[in-house]
Amino acid sequence: MTATVSIGEFARLTHLSVKTLRHYHDIDLLEPVSIDAGSGYRRYGVDQVPRAHLIRRLRALDMPLPQIKAVLTAPNEAARDASLRAHLERMEAELARTRAVVASLRSLLTPAAPLAVEYRAIPAFPALAVTGRVAMAEIDQWCPDAFYRLHTALAAADITAPAPDGCTYAMEFFEDEIGAVVAFVPLPAGARLEPPAGTALIELPARRFVIAVHAGDFDSFDLTYGALGSYVAEHGGALAEPVRENYLVGPGDHDDPSQYRTEVCWPIGRL
Template sequence: MPDSSDTVSIGDFSRMTQLSVKTLRHYHDIGLMAPSHVDPDTGYRYYSYDQLPTAAVVRRLRALDMSIADVKAVLAADPAGRNALIGTHLQRLEAQLADTRAAVDALRDILDPPRGAWKLEHRSVPTTAAVAVHDNVDRDDLPTWWEGAVAELQATVRTQHLTQTGPPGALFGFGIFDRDHGPATVFIPATGPVRPVGRVAEYTVPAAELLVVRHDGPHDDVDLAYTELGSYATRHEISVDGPLREYYERFAWDTPDPAQWRTDLCWPIFRSDRGGRR
């Protein structure tokens, strides 16, 4: 068994990379990306922190519809060959679909990552009165479910004349990453008498100690921010299995320009102090 400080469980690796546990197991089975260690007694898979950049590249290449065989070729190639393979694939995609531009830019950021791009912050969040939509959701259905929940909540706040006290947010339970199905909650902090309607009900957002990173722009490359966030949380903090949390400080309902979107991504931790920025 390798040093536990150098490895993480498949569940934490899934949360860091935003690749589902099912996908990571599949990549192992087909020889695309093997864990750094498999416990011979339990069969549990463990990954090293050094594999995080590889996971990010694999995720982006697969998002760009590169075949498994070609992804394997990229990972096996020397730097010149790797860049040539990626360049050829990008040219083909750019000729076919203008919509791939955001994913192409994100891949280039992985190949030449900006230094010091992420500022981490400790945040203590108190319990907060809110209205919310909660359900157990399949991972693949999450974006559509999230959009519908936000629309219902905004309509409730507006028609019931509630006082919004903070930005909309969401909680994503561990099961969504570990089993591709789990609890999710979308909420809007608000005060005033709440009348349950449809899926919307009164809700108290639980207090939490969080490690936070701010993500600017669309969510196409949100996995990179989660990689930095989760890596720091599991290396330097006491990471807990509470839900990941997001706060949408500025989003589609504020501006149609995705470049102006701003989301706080939050990883739950255990703390006894009240720290500042990292």
């Protein structure tokens, strides 16, 4: 027969407070083995200690209580382990994001090198494009999907892009955190292509730009935008038109984010 202990003793065995244990009972996460009908005192079995320890560790990993309950009530080990792996992967992704933000914050404490800018006139050119109204929080998923569709279409037509992929971002994308985004792949002059569903043939207009190259991943992208936009404001007004980004080296070209190279092109005039 399994020994039972009072809720206070169980709190000492598990390092879960009495208040916490009562809450876990209320939500059917960790129920006592018996409750005295007269006093209402709860008693726990010592065989519940491992379950309590598991709950405590999952909470330390910020797993929500409903997910912990799903883990504990999983029909088999495979289902339980799948839930645990999924949460650990989310935690690892969050840890990577935190590290990136810390690195970006440290860069703010280091005096920035003078921004290297280039003035460039870019003639109009044809492109195959995917256009969408995209939320800023979803852009990291939207762009790879869009470029996959574009490059699949070019490969099927045996067409090689003459210049790097790019995107344009409308002002509202930054003002409202959602707005028009155009992902494009330049086409050779005279290329013949029937655009697949969801894509379109467009012409990027001729413009004059001030251009700076952002090196590395996109966690500190706002710093390049801030420096370049400030430079343009100080040296001549920008057009209220979409900013272009040209992905010289991007996720499709290199697995190491530190090797990414992106041209940020600020429009300043028409040709």
